[in-house]
Amino acid sequence: MNRLKRAGIIGTGSCLPARVMTNQEFESFIDTSDEWIRSHTGICERRIADSDIATSDLSAEAAVRALDNAGLKPEDIDLIIVSTVTPDMMFPSTACLVQDKIGAVNAAAFDLGAACTGFLYGLTVAQNFVAAGYYKNILVIGAETLSKIADYSDRNTCVLFGDGAGAAVVSEVPEEYGILSTCIGADGSGGDLLKLPAGGSRIPASAESLRDRLHYIKMDGSKVYRFAAKAMEMAAETALKKCGLNKSDINYLIPHQANIRIIDSAVKRLKISEDKVYINIDKYGNMSAASVAVALDEASRKGLLKDDDIIVLVAFGGGLTWGSAVIKWKAIGR
């Protein structure tokens, strides 16, 4: 039997829309305040895509930047995975649209739905394809245009979300580096806590579904909150244990950016010092599947990830889902 190969991230990229929407802007049309949003979430502003920009546009730009970072050409890519809850349309997949936009003519392509944990799910799939020797180079993209499904009349949800895309190229790397382990999980019994009810086969689009505002995000924020910090700790610990490491081995943590209070609580549980945690929720809000992908790219480009560092990516999200990846970092391909 062939030995499994070691998979790792050899390049990253991201793309954020230029338009900045501040907390103050919400004050003019819903009953909220900059003070409430900052103190309850840590968010100061978020990026919003123009009306003619869809998830595949942000994805393609992030992908091109990741390919450039990895020193690969579009033709070198064997598979594109787009993790998103805001595909351009029900089908074709956003991954197919990205394949065409960037000219990745040799790539298979599919979308993956795991909400905010989508990038971790995508990394896990890519790692296993590369480890098995089935594919050489895989583009994993986490991308969202949540502004298109946020209900701007619901103060409980609309202030939380932003748009963006992040991408990573996963390829074979030397044995001593790369993705040491991943952990993904789900608890479908919590599916009702965070969902977009209509537009699928359960409630197809109709005049009634539009009238009842069922094409927007619905969330039980406090129940998701209670699940979140515990899920991040559990996912990170499980992934660390799988590769024989523990919390004290973490050099840098890149968590899903849903709420600064959730991150703080996970950081306390994991007993990491705050300067080892990447935070960008203040600038972008919650970008669901794009959050960890964008944060990873920013941390890498800022030089915060050092060779030989143990990097832990961790997320939770709708589904409910959770996931984590432990990476021994090396700036390969950059």
Ligand code: UT7
């Ligand atoms: O990526 C995964 C998906 N989502 C999440 O991770 C979100 C997880 N949940 C959260 O981050 C928090 O639960 C929220 C930020 C959504 C809410 O914060 P909270 O501290 O848990 O507030 P709460 O739900 O306990 O609500 C407190 C009050 C309520 O008013 P009443 O009923 O006590 O009068 C809300 O109506 O805050 C009110 N509220 C707001 N007030 C001003 C909710 N949203 C707003 C708002 N501005 N934007």
